[in-house]
Amino acid sequence: xxxxxxxxxxxxxxxxxxxxxxxxxxxxxxxxxxxxxxxxxxxxxxxxxxxxxxxxxxxxxxxxxxxxxxxxxxxxxxxxxxxxxxxxxxxxxxxxxxxxxxxxxxxxxxxxxxxxxxxxxxxxxxxxxxxxxxxxxxxxxxxxxxxxxxxxxxxxxxxxxxxxxxxxxxxxxxxxxxxxxxxxxxxxxxxxxxxxxxxxxxxxxxxxxxxxxxxxxxxxxxxxxxxxxxxx
Numbered sequence: 001x002x003x004x005x006x007x008x009x010x011x012x013x014x015x016x017x018x019x020x021x022x023x024x025x026x027x028x029x030x031x032x033x034x035x036x037x038x039x040x041x042x043x044x045x046x047x048x049x050x051x052x053x054x055x056x057x058x059x060x061x062x063x064x065x066x067x068x069x070x071x072x073x074x075x076x077x078x079x080x081x082x083x084x085x086x087x088x089x090x091x092x093x094x095x096x097x098x099x100x101x102x103x104x105x106x107x108x109x110x111x112x113x114x115x116x117x118x119x120x121x122x123x124x125x126x127x128x129x130x131x132x133x134x135x136x137x138x139x140x141x142x143x144x145x146x147x148x149x150x151x152x153x154x155x156x157x158x159x160x161x162x163x164x165x166x167x168x169x170x171x172x173x174x175x176x177x178x179x180x181x182x183x184x185x186x187x188x189x190x191x192x193x194x195x196x197x198x199x200x201x202x203x204x205x206x207x208x209x210x211x212x213x214x215x216x217x218x219x220x221x222x223x224x225x226x227x228x229x230x231x232x
Contacts, residue, residue: 002059006030007070008112009052012095014043024065025095026052029108033098036065045074046091047115073115083118085221086127090114092216093131093208097138107137124226125185125192128200131208132186140164140207144187147171158182161206180206194230198223 009026012033017023022043027033036054044050049071056063077084094111098104114130117123132142143165146153151168158172158179159165166187172179180203183196192200201223209215 002063003053003055004031005051005053007051008108009034009050009067010091010094010108010111010115011044011046011048011050012091013046014038016043023062024067026050026065027094027098027108027111028052029105030103032102032104033095033100035100036063038065038067044069045072047073047087049112049115073118077118082222082225083123085218085225086123087115087118089216089218089222090127090130092218093134096212096214096216097134097208104137107134122192124197124222125200128186128197128204131201131204135164135204135207135211138211140211142166142203142207144182156182156187159203164207194226198226198230201226 006028009028012025012027014022014024017037020041021037021039023035024038024044025033025035034054044067048069050067050069053066054063073087074084077087110130110133114126117126120126135142141164142159144156147156147168148160148163148165149167149171151171155169156166157169158167158176159182160167161180166182167179181199182203183192183200184190185192185196186200186203205215205219
């Protein structure tokens with residue numbers, strides 16, 4: 001009978017299965033995104049860290065989870081909708097984008113680091129950078145190493161929506177309406193305005209949408225908050 005036990009499993013989603021069971025999606029370091037059934041009246045909160053034991057009769061079956069919750073983030077954010085929206089979008093995006101049972105140990109570690117830093121002031125900046133890391137893990141890395149047009153690599157301001165390669169401000173200016181904006185904070189240590197953050201999410205969202213075909217509805221809540229901050 002195949003089974004495993006892992007710590008720091010991150011709850012990405014849960015779907016009802018009958019009256020007292022749920023299909024839970026976990027992101028684990030050793031087994032990737034993994035599904036299983038838990039028998040409980042109430043599902044675990046998204047973003048919750050667990051020690052998880054999975055068992056099944058055969059390795060290709062859905063199997064069952066036993067979860068021991070070790071840390072919850074969502075209950076700490078009930079009065080902080082911007083951070084709660086980011087947490088919800090992070091979990092939904094990982095759940096949608098990661099193929100089942102494929103290993104991403106570095107991305108898992110980056111996710112844990114992001115969750116631990118969620119209470120910091122620059123959580124929006126950190127989230128945009130996290131999505132850049134997610135794209136890289138999925139094989140769609142953005143290239144900030146140089147200007148694709150041979151311009152100044154220290155003044156990058158755009159990204160090609162087709163190739164994901166950066167373009168300098170001078171070289172990209174004639175084509176700015178066909179390129180994606182590259183806010184400085186994405187590739188260098190720099191402050192970010194609400195407009196920069198929205199541009200950063202538009203950048204990562206473009207490539208995630210190209211890969212996934214759709215984006216979680218939670219993303220619109222983040223953009224709405226950034227637009228309010230920009231106009232306020």
